[in-house]
Amino acid sequence: MADKKFYIETYGCQMNFADSEIVNSILLEDGMSPVHEAEQADVILVNTCSIRENAETKVWNRLKEFRQLKREKSDLTVGVLGCMAERIKDQIIEQEHLVDIVVGPDAYRDIPKLIEEVEDGRKAVNVLLSLEETYADIAPVRTTGNGVTAFVSIMRGCDNMCSFCVVPFTRGRERSRPMESILNEIRQLSEQGYKEVTLLGQNVNSYKDGENTFAKLMYEASQVDPEMRFRFSSPHPKDFPDELLHIIAEKPNLCNYIHIPAQAGSSSMLERMRRPYTREQYLELVEKMKSIIPGLSLSTDIIAGFCDETEEEHEQTLSLMKEVEYDLAYMFAYSERERTLAYRKFEDNVPEEIKKRRLSEIITQQMDIQAKRNKEEIGRRHLVLVEGTSKRSDDQMSGRTDTNKMVVFDRMDFSKGDYVEVEVVDSTSATLIARPVKKSSIAEFYKKEAVA
Structure with missing residues (x-):
């Protein structure tokens, strides 16, 4: 494979981007x-997502563009990786003749041989x-990104079998990486200057390596580098351990931010979705999270127009979101x-126009909630990890608080990777505008907070 050049285009979730970094490593090791x-x-690989139809449509359109490129360059190899490859392999390779290679999420080691x-x-x-x-034995190669934040996959697959979700069929059963291999990857990232790591899994709560639980992994990760922040995605509401909440509250480098997917706000809808909790149980969990972790920020996933959804069930979703007041959805x-x-088992029987209207109502309400929540931040101080310059102006820097809120502030002498204490002076529904105080x-920041 010497001298061959490869290009990877990635769609979908953070797990797909982490997978592309594994493929980078495999191909570089092979001399590409x-x-x-x-x-x-010489080789184009598209890492795909099957969660929603819109994601697949983007990939189909892109593959047709690559087919045109292939006509101009006859020796070009085009491949599809990931979830979409697993789901519709026959259609991609036999019916449409769009690609040469189809590789599922568990077969990336095989790519050089397939080429x-x-x-x-x-x-x-x-x-x-x-x-x-x-x-577990492959060190991901991060050829893109900001050099400050990184994703680390801790497990693969999912056993939950939610009725709407294709992941168990495209990524297989749950299995966890050995904890020591995860900690070694985190140590390497620390040595390379990364300042924030997000641990990834379809349901991180289910992580288990012998006697090592996810709570234990988070604790050990926090010990690797006290100046490295940690997030995780995604946990499942059905089995969120109290121990983890207390560890987050105690460790300043474990971010006060949890993504906790609700999916819907009515117990009847949750039952059809095969989500093994009720509305009441979900709200009890949220209340517990907020009581144990002061200043906690929450985000969620919401689906509008699932099978048989009634107007009353839609209203219950709106009311759940209003009660929780998510910072992001x-x-x-x-x-x-x-x-x-x-x-x-079910019929996709909610008309498209009703789906669109309900989704629009959900989005509108959420934007109002975010605007309100962000306005409440004015006057507060946060520690922001600088990720780079602002998209709108090179005179400003941007980064995130540990509660995962995007902040912009004057550039001054700050650099990517710095921690900067800021005071919020204004806000929108998406962004906090701040005055920088100091590096x-x-x-230092949380010692001062504890004294205050």
């Missing part, structure tokens, strides 16, 4: 080199799911996915 433009590549098969004139497919593969109209229980550190 990365390029930043598809037109420069060789294509060179021999064959189509190459490996979408077998594994009960063991975690890529990822909101989508329901998109039917083949192979899921909902596809087999600081986690130890």
Whole structure:
């Protein structure tokens, strides 16, 4: 594979971006080199998402563009990786003739061999799911990103079988990486100057390596580097451990931010979704989180227009969001996915115009809540990790608080990777505007907070 150039384009969730970093490592080890433009590549790989129809539509359109590129460059190899590859492999490779290689999420080690098969004139497919593969021994190569924040995958697959979700069918059963391999990756990131790590899993609460639980992993991660911040995504409301909440409250480098997907606000809808908790249980968990972790910021996922959703169930979702007052929400109209229980058992019977109207109401209310929550931040001080210059002006820097709120402030002499103490002076529904006070550190800022 020497001298071959590869280009990876990634769609979807943070897990997909982490997977692309594993593929980078595998191809570099095989002697290939990365390029930043598809037109420069000998091998184009598209890492895909199947969670929603819109994500797949983007990939289909992009593959058609690459087919045109392939006509101009006959020896170009195009491949599809990830969840979409697993879900619709026959359609991609046989019916549409868009690609040469199809590789599922558990077969990335096989990519160099599959490329060789294509060179021999064959189509190459490996979408077998594994009960063991975690890529624990592969050090991801991060060729993109800001050099400050990084994602670390701690487990793969999912056993929850929510009725709307295709992940168990595209990523297989749950299996956890050994804790020591995760901690070693975090140590390497610390040595490379990274300041923030997000631990990834479909349900991080289910992480288990022998006697090591997710709470234990978070504690050990916090000990690696006291000046490195940690987040995680995503936990499941059904089994959130109290121990983890207390560890977050005690450790200043574990961020006061939790993404806790509700999906819907009515117990009847949650039952159809096969979410094993009620509205009341979810709200009790939120109340416990807020009482144990002062100043906690929460985000969620919400689906509008799931099968058989009534107007009353929609109103209950709105009321749940209003009661919790999320700082951020990822909101989508329901998109039917083949192979899921909902596809087999229910009918996607909420008309599109009603889905769109309900989603619009959810988004409008959430933006009002965010504007209110952010306005309450005015006058407060936060420690911000600088991620780079602001998108709107090179005279300003941008970064996030430990509560995951985006902040912009005057550049002064600050650099990417600095911790800066700021005072919030204004806000929008998406951003805090702040006055920089001084460079600081986690130890210095939270020591002062404790004294105050």
